[in-house]
Amino acid sequence: MKKLLSWSDHADLLEKALSGDGAFLVVLDRNGKANAMTISWGELGTVWSRPVFTVLVRQSRHTYSCLQSSESFTVSVPGPNTLKEELLFCGTKSGRDIDKVAACGLTLAASEKVDTPIIEKCVLHYECRILLRKQLEEVDFSSSEILQKYYKEKDHHMLVIGEILLSYAEDTIQFRTRQRASPQEASS
Numbered sequence: 554m555k556k557l558l559s560w561s562d563h564a565d566l567l568e569k570a571l572s573g574d575g576a577f578l579v580v581l582d583r584n585g586k587a588n589a590m591t592i593s594w595g596e597l598g599t600v601w602s603r604p605v606f607t608v609l610v611r612q613s614r615h616t617y618s619c620l621q622s623s624e625s626f627t628v629s630v631p632g633p634n635t636l637k638e639e640l641l642f643c644g645t646k647s648g649r650d651i652d653k654v655a656a657c658g659l660t661l662a663a664s665e666k667v668d669t670p671i672i673e674k675c676v677l678h679y680e681c682r683i684l685l686r687k688q689l690e691e692v693d694f695s696s697s698e699i700l701q702k703y704y705k706e707k708d709h710h711m712l713v714i715g716e717i718l719l720s721y722a723e724d725t726i727q728f729r730t731r732q733r734a735s736p737q738e739a740s741s
């Protein structure tokens with residue numbers, strides 16, 4: 554069973570995954586085959602009055618070329634401390650060389666709003682329609698520190714902004730209702 558979410562619900566879970574073992578970014582290649590890549594960089598927010606998920610993908614990734622032709626992507630977030638080996642595999646092997654989904658024994662499930670599937674056994678999913686692709690270049694950066702630290706190899710990221718058409722969570726995760734803290738709690 555799944556529960557439909559507002560785009561910002563469970564952002565804490567997403568944040569934990571991105572700052573830990575990562576989440577799965579799934580994109581279809583030109584032949585319609587799904588490739589999963591681990592990501593730890595991404596952002597949720599509102600742009601053009603729409604909820605969006607932005608991913609950053611380096612030029613060297615197979616996923617990069619998939620994103621050039623695909624109209625959508627999905628992000629599937631594993632629960633804390635789950636699918637760790639699969640995340641490592643999808644974050645170190647390339648879809649150019651191997652069918653990572655099959656090799657990891659991951660199961661895909663059809664998305665509701667986009668052609669790109671989601672990954673089962675994850676607890677949180679975002680179905681996104683691509684709105685913008687922007688290749689970053691050296692000249693775009695105002696911080697030389699960031700350039701030095703992350704782009705010595707000139708393998709710049711492409712920013713891909715996807716409109717979140719649907720986000721949902723498996724009902725196995727604890728739902729925290731959004732309640733205002735009582736005045737007593739708020740001051741403690």
Ligand SMILES: Cc1cc2nc3c(=O)[nH]c(=O)nc-3n(C[C@H](O)[C@H](O)[C@H](O)COP(=O)(O)O)c2cc1C
Pocket residue numbers: 573574575588589590591592593594595609610611613614615616617640641643644645646647648649
């Ligand atoms: C925890 C983790 C997080 C990662 N995050 C990103 C990311 O946000 N962007 C990126 O371009 N690569 C990231 N990578 C590297 C890719 O996942 C890795 O290069 C992968 O093998 C690319 O797969 P592909 O060639 O099938 O696209 C990450 C790897 C790991 C292990």
